[in-house]
Amino acid sequence: MSIKTIQLEKVQTEKGHTLANVALTYETFGPELGQAPVVLVVHALTGNSKVCGAKGWWQDVIGPNKAIDTNHYTVFAPNIPGNGYTGSAYLIENYREYSARDIAQIIHLGLQKLGISKVYAAIGGSIGGGIVWELAAAKPHFIEHLIPVASDWKASDWLLANTFIQDRILSHSSHPLEDARMHAMTFYRTAQSFRNKFNRTLNTEVGIFNVQTWLAHHGTKLRERFTLSAYKTLNHLLASIDISRGRGDFATAVREISSTIHIVAVDTDLFFVPEESRRTYTCLIKLGKKVHYHQIQSIHGHDAFLIEYDQLSRILAGIFVKNEVLLSEM
Numbered sequence: 001m002s003i004k005t006i007q008l009e010k011v012q013t014e015k016g017h018t019l020a021n022v023a024l025t026y027e028t029f030g031p032e033l034g035q036a037p038v039v040l041v042v043h044a045l046t047g048n049s050k051v052c053g054a055k056g057w058w059q060d061v062i063g064p065n066k067a068i069d070t071n072h073y074t075v076f077a078p079n080i081p082g083n084g085y086t087g088s089a090y091l092i093e094n095y096r097e098y099s100a101r102d103i104a105q106i107i108h109l110g111l112q113k114l115g116i117s118k119v120y121a122a123i124g125g126s127i128g129g130g131i132v133w134e135l136a137a138a139k140p141h142f143i144e145h146l147i148p149v150a151s152d153w154k155a156s157d158w159l160l161a162n163t164f165i166q167d168r169i170l171s172h173s174s175h176p177l178e179d180a181r182m183h184a185m186t187f188y189r190t191a192q193s194f195r196n197k198f199n200r201t202l203n204t205e206v207g208i209f210n211v212q213t214w215l216a217h218h219g220t221k222l223r224e225r226f227t228l229s230a231y232k233t234l235n236h237l238l239a240s241i242d243i244s245r246g247r248g249d250f251a252t253a254v255r256e257i258s259s260t261i262h263i264v265a266v267d268t269d270l271f272f273v274p275e276e277s278r279r280t281y282t283c284l285i286k287l288g289k290k291v292h293y294h295q296i297q298s299i300h301g302h303d304a305f306l307i308e309y310d311q312l313s314r315i316l317a318g319i320f321v322k323n324e325v326l327l328s329e330m
Contacts (some may be wrong), residue, residue: 003027008024011105013097024106026078026079027051029063029077033074037074039074039123041068041075041123042107042123045235046222058125062075076111076116078110100237104132117142121144121320123148125306126271127151129272130151133146137153137253137257141258146260147262149312150269154244162271167235176228180235181218181223187270187301190301198211250280263280265295266295268299268300271302296312296315
């Protein structure tokens with residue numbers, strides 16, 4: 001693991017707070033910065049900067065000769081401040097004062113400090129997709145290809161409802177991490193996914209259904225690698241996604257975005273539901289934006305962006321071209 005840190009002396013938040021000495025940690029993969037087009041990858045709620053290589057959470061999509069080929073692109077993968085991956089507690093104590101927009105700003109300031117004035121692509125799954133939407137709205141000419149995956153430009157009423165319940169569990173349960181994670185897994189997947197995987201089979205060793213032991217396992221597994229403060233922080237940031245806030249409406253928020261937008265939805269997503277993504281696509285078409293809509297077919301729901309690698313790779317293949325022309329455009 002090669003974690004690097006960018007120190008930002010001062011950051012002005014959306015709510016008017018001044019943050020001093022903000023630490024943005026990150027990893028890079030592929031050529032050194034400045035030697036190839038840059039791809040920004042923002043992780044999901046319990047993810048981190050380890051996006052490829054051994055134990056990388058998107059290792060089937062990012063890496064040498066993969067869809068996002070690190071022979072041709074430099075991947076910049078930041079840790080969302082507060083995710084706890086590097087031991088940093090930054091943005092945790094007063095997490096309700098911050099938003100996904102602030103995270104987007106911190107990432108942009110970090111890239112600027114590294115001399116990156118534009119990225120070839122910005123891609124993120126779930127909350128990561130919301131953050132790259134916020135970055136595109138704030139810096140409309142910074143991203144050539146905007147790729148929100150299993151995500152949207154705002155937290156819908158349905159998403160707000162789920163994050164509200166998650167917050168209550170995290171604040172009041174006697175086993176907050178485990179219970180919140182078990183609840184979350186029921187809308188990260190689908191009824192069909194559960195039926196295909198478990199089919200009401202029993203775990204005879206403990207005398208309960210396998211679906212119950214599987215949920216308990218995921219709760220315990222998360223507790224071993226995540227912290228309560230990190231979960232509260234990321235859950236709050238998820239609920240804060242809204243590029244129209246303070247800008248009037250969606251049309252105004254996207255007016256100046258010059259990116260080619262590639263919306264990637266999942267047909268069975270119960271979290272960022274595909275109906276919202278299709279509505280976003282229709283609005284963008286009417287506004288004359290360069291936009292494409294892609295849909296992953298899966299029984300697995302929201303988590304399909306972490307499971308259906310072949311489909312996602314085929315979608316990305318048309319975006320991440322591999323030729324020397326890119327180098328001349330840097």
